[in-house]
Amino acid sequence: DTEVTQTPKHLVMGMTNKKSLKCEQHMGHRAMYWYKQKAKKPPELMFVYSYEKLSINESVPSRFSPECPNSSLLNLHLHALQPEDSALYLCASGRYTGELFFGEGSRLTVL
């Protein structure tokens, strides 16, 4: 199984809503990542989890709250988002020595 599965594929939310993005992998990878990608731009690193501990937070606003319940799951909790947060949110997992595997992404629209 070389898949990283993300749900939901699409999400529309208002600025006062609370929602969560979910990511799952069963490749035994101990590093998991959240990236944000705007249209025609490269993926931009948000968070890195290493052995279920948050190791990197790239100065992301607190309205984004990551969680790693276990080595296979990664969540991104969303609250009080702004329209400029609309983007494709990509989850990835990988070993420390090589390839990152990306999920298909969750396309978020904030109204």
Next chain:
Amino acid sequence: GENVEQHPSTLSVQEGDSAVIKCTYSDSASNYFPWYKQELGKRPQLIIDIRSNVGEKKDQRIAVTLNKTAKHFSLHITETQPEDSAVYFCAASISGGGADGLTFGKGTHLIIQP
């Protein structure tokens, strides 16, 4: 932190010709350099990668070269085909891909003209 520059931003080539995309990086400690292909509406997918102890790597029509001294690396695609049309991202990492994620270049939109 690491900074990756990528050129050109758009590249149009005739089908069957070669395409070359170039990247430079700033941190001499970086040691892992992957290339990702992203088709419209899809996830980035690794097409080839190279480590700092290797100067060149080839996989069928795709090759990557690395010049550590100059801190630049390039993607070469030969005998281009319509399915090569996509956005290509180079990336660099200090820790070999894992512990600190990847820093991406801005991307190159490759267009294969029939």
